[in-house]
Amino acid sequence: MRIKDILSTESMIMDLKATNKEDAIKEMADLEVKTGIVNNEDEFIKSIWARENESTTGIGGGIAMPHARNKYINKARVLFAKSKKGIDYNSLDGQPVHLFFMITAPAGADNTHLQALAKLSGLLINPDLVEALKKAEKPEEVIDLFEKAEAKKDAEDKAAAEKKKAEAAKSADANKPLIVGVTACINGIAHTYMAQEALIKAGKKRGIEVRIETNGSEGVKDQLTPDEIKRAKGVIIASDKKVDMLRFDGKKLVNRPVVDGINKPDELIDDIMNGKAEVYHASAADKSEAKSEKSSGGVWSSIYRNLMNGVSHMLPFVIGGGILMAISFIVENYAGGAKSPAFIFLNSAGNLAFAFMVPILSAYIAESIGDLPALMPGLVGGYMAAIVNGTNGLQVNVQAHATSPAGFLGGIAAGFIAGYLIVGLKKLFAKLPKSVEGMKPMLLYPILGLLFIALIIYYIINPIFSSINFAITHFLNGMGTGNLVVLTAILAGMMAIDMGGPFNKAAYVFASGAFANDPKSATAAVMMAAVMVGGMVPPFATAIGTAFFKNKFTAGERRAGISNWILGFSFITEGAIPFAASDPGHVIPSCVIGSAVGGLLVGLWHIQVPAPHGGLWVSPLANHILLYFLATIIGSITAGLILGFWKKPVKDDEPIEEDK
Numbered sequence: 001m002r003i004k005d006i007l008s009t010e011s012m013i014m015d016l017k018a019t020n021k022e023d024a025i026k027e028m029a030d031l032e033v034k035t036g037i038v039n040n041e042d043e044f045i046k047s048i049w050a051r052e053n054e055s056t057t058g059i060g061g062g063i064a065m066p067h068a069r070n071k072y073i074n075k076a077r078v079l080f081a082k083s084k085k086g087i088d089y090n091s092l093d094g095q096p097v098h099l100f101f102m103i104t105a106p107a108g109a110d111n112t113h114l115q116a117l118a119k120l121s122g123l124l125i126n127p128d129l130v131e132a133l134k135k136a137e138k139p140e141e142v143i144d145l146f147e148k149a150e151a152k153k154d155a156e157d158k159a160a161a162e163k164k165k166a167e168a169a170k171s172a173d174a175n176k177p178l179i180v181g182v183t184a185c186i187n188g189i190a191h192t193y194m195a196q197e198a199l200i201k202a203g204k205k206r207g208i209e210v211r212i213e214t215n216g217s218e219g220v221k222d223q224l225t226p227d228e229i230k231r232a233k234g235v236i237i238a239s240d241k242k243v244d245m246l247r248f249d250g251k252k253l254v255n256r257p258v259v260d261g262i263n264k265p266d267e268l269i270d271d272i273m274n275g276k277a278e279v280y281h282a283s284a285a286d287k288s289e290a291k292s293e294k295s296s297g298g299v300w301s302s303i304y305r306n307l308m309n310g311v312s313h314m315l316p317f318v319i320g321g322g323i324l325m326a327i328s329f330i331v332e333n334y335a336g337g338a339k340s341p342a343f344i345f346l347n348s349a350g351n352l353a354f355a356f357m358v359p360i361l362s363a364y365i366a367e368s369i370g371d372l373p374a375l376m377p378g379l380v381g382g383y384m385a386a387i388v389n390g391t392n393g394l395q396v397n398v399q400a401h402a403t404s405p406a407g408f409l410g411g412i413a414a415g416f417i418a419g420y421l422i423v424g425l426k427k428l429f430a431k432l433p434k435s436v437e438g439m440k441p442m443l444l445y446p447i448l449g450l451l452f453i454a455l456i457i458y459y460i461i462n463p464i465f466s467s468i469n470f471a472i473t474h475f476l477n478g479m480g481t482g483n484l485v486v487l488t489a490i491l492a493g494m495m496a497i498d499m500g501g502p503f504n505k506a507a508y509v510f511a512s513g514a515f516a517n518d519p520k521s522a523t524a525a526v527m528m529a530a531v532m533v534g535g536m537v538p539p540f541a542t543a544i545g546t547a548f549f550k551n552k553f554t555a556g557e558r559r560a561g562i563s564n565w566i567l568g569f570s571f572i573t574e575g576a577i578p579f580a581a582s583d584p585g586h587v588i589p590s591c592v593i594g595s596a597v598g599g600l601l602v603g604l605w606h607i608q609v610p611a612p613h614g615g616l617w618v619s620p621l622a623n624h625i626l627l628y629f630l631a632t633i634i635g636s637i638t639a640g641l642i643l644g645f646w647k648k649p650v651k652d653d654e655p656i657e658e659d660k
Contacts, residue, residue: 003120003146006078009139010035013081016100021089025049025066028079028102037079037104040072047072048102055240058091059194060263062134063124067103071442076105078120080142082134092259099133107442122197123149125262177208179272180224181236182243184215185258195238195261196222202265208273212236215243234272235280236261245280253280303416310365310415311509314357315613318512321353322612326621329610358386358411365412369419370426373441377421377449381414384457385465406457408513410465417461418453425449484526485603491527492534492599492635496591499538499573499580507531512612525608529628533602534595536615537635538576539568541594542587544640545647552647568636571615586647594639601631 013031018024029045032038047068051057058064079102086096101124123129129149136142181199185191196212203210211228214221226247229235234252237243238261254268254277261268271277328346332338362382366374385406406413425448429440494507511527546553546561553561560578567575580587601607608623622628 003123003150004143006076006120007080007143007146008035008077009143011037011077011079012139012142013079014137014139016081016083016087018083018087019085020087021052024081024083024087024089024100028066028081028100032077032079032102032104035077037075037077038072039074043072044068044070055257055259056090056092057191058089058097059191059259060091060093060095061127061130062086062095062098063101063130064089064091064097064099065101065103065121065124065191067105069105069107071107073104073106078103080133080139082136092263099130119150119153119193120146121191121193123153125194125197125201177273178211178228178232179203179208179234179236179269180211180213180228180232181261182213182215182224182239183258183261184239184243191240191258191262195258195265198262198265199236199238199268202269206269206273208269210269215239234277236268236272238262238268248280251280252277306365306368306416306419307412308505309368310361310363310412311505313364314361317353317357317360318515319613321350321357322512322515322610323350323614323618323621325350325354326610326618330621355386358408359383361408362411362415362418365415366418366422369416370422373426373445373449374419374422376446377453378415378418380450381418381453381457381461382411384454385410385414385461406462406465409468410457410461413461413465414453414457417456418449421452421456422449484523484606485600488526488530488603489596489600492530492537492602493592493596495531495534495573496538496576496595496639497588499577499591504535504573507534515610515612522606522608525610525623526603526606528612529607529609529622529631530599530602532571532609532613532615533598533628533632533635535571535573536568536632537595537598537639538573538580538587538591539564540632540636541591541639541643542576542579543568544636545643548640549644549647551649552644554650569616571613583647586643590639590643590646593642594635594637596635597638598631598635601627601634605631607631 011031013028016024016027018027025045025048029038029041029048032044033041038044047070048066051068052066056064057066079100081100081102083096083098083100086098089097091097101120123146126149129145132145133142136145179199183192183195183199185195192214196214199212200210211224211232212222213224224247229247229251232251234254235248237245237253237255238258239255240258252272252275254271256264256268324346328343328350331340331343331346336343338344359379359382362385363375363379366378366381422445425445426440429444432440491507491511494503497503508531511524511531514521515524515528542557543561543564546558546564550558557579560575564575576587576591580591605624605627607628609618609621609628611618611621616629616632619625619628
């Protein structure tokens, strides 16, 4: 689709009468309704102002690009308006706006319309075109200017593509400066592509190759390759929304709003080239998780990634709710009983957070599989799995035939079923006419997704998983000391196998799931204590090793070992990952043994910690505080000594202060 297809002489105001921002938007919206582009003026204006309140669309240089994409718009169109005197539009540069481009796109706009809008946005970076538009007197002149600019841009793009193809045929020049980046705005219609164009042009002026990935309304385009990221001198993120950052670990990176990509491309590039940009470091947990996904391909990788998306969103509810509930139990026992206002408040707050735990888990598993349309069916499916005849004060009879909630396991099943259900519906409706494209996300997916997930949960998942959940809970609560010791040793040992990877998370999810099903269960509290001890041992063990066996570690490792005292105390297992990565053959077995010893002691001494996170910081919640510390200390010393005696000395020429 060409730009002329979204421009029209009937959608042009060559002399705006408005003198302020409010009147300008109203005057343009009036014309949109008059020409049949908009079907509800009030709601349309609200959506324009909602975008303006996020950040002004007055991008500077005398240009404003108010835009919206919703069900109140009938047709993709760009309304052009010109103010000879200029209007105060709260622009980023503080200057009056003379040229307005009101971009509208219906909720079901196809990619061809969005591509045309993106091209128009890119053309407005050209100052010659902007000046010519300011001088235009007739609508036909405006269209003619854009057609000529588009033809010129197409020719340039074609030449650039051929040049790139020719360069790709040759061996890549590793010394040629390359900067990569991502541009994205909330709506993904205009600013995304303008920032891309501005950064590429600024790079050309400096003789620097700039490759920009866009995350717009039609998805990710020009996706960066691992080789390009590896070769790049730095990374520019010009975005108003979340982008995939893990791939940029270790690169110099500038992170700014998308408007800076439009207005300050030279500054962003200079920050990279002059060494002002800081090196971006992904979290250790993200690194470990990514490594585990990469190493295990196929179906398991997909299942793990989807499950972890749900778990990561669920954890704040588990941690926040669990710790408040644990504090409420202390209040109940030692400060006023079950009728005290403090207990009622804390316990209610904790319970409310827990009530969301399984629905959130299920919702984000589904969202990971089927994208946004799967979120609602996943949420409802998880909600149905979590309640029984009005549990949590909800008068909903969805499990009249179940004796206990399907719970954590049922929520996981509901999430996967809801996600793949939406994937199936997408394939089923893939060949519907484009004229009804907007019906799918607004009507078909919500109604059919909810109907099918409700039927599946009610008749299949709840009867099956409520029985399984009841059996597991009954088995755990009936465990004798011997079996419990074996279980806690295994769970704690798993925490040290990959220190944040699949084994670690499996152990934590198992324990936290049991705890979530019954927060007052003594066995669940013991398992929580075991996984926390198991997770604290690796960072403590490496800290002990670097402190007492200095000749076995490099200077860099000895410095990292100091911070692991705090990380261990806080139940942050990932602090030991750098040590495990450099010497897995010695570090991992030592830590697994030490963690298992700590977990064994937890089960043997029946140590209970009714909180799902916090390490030694939540020791006041333990039933045996000193024994909780002792199990952690013994496990850590065991691992530290094994590591220290087993590991071979290293040669390290870099001294640190205490060695001098």
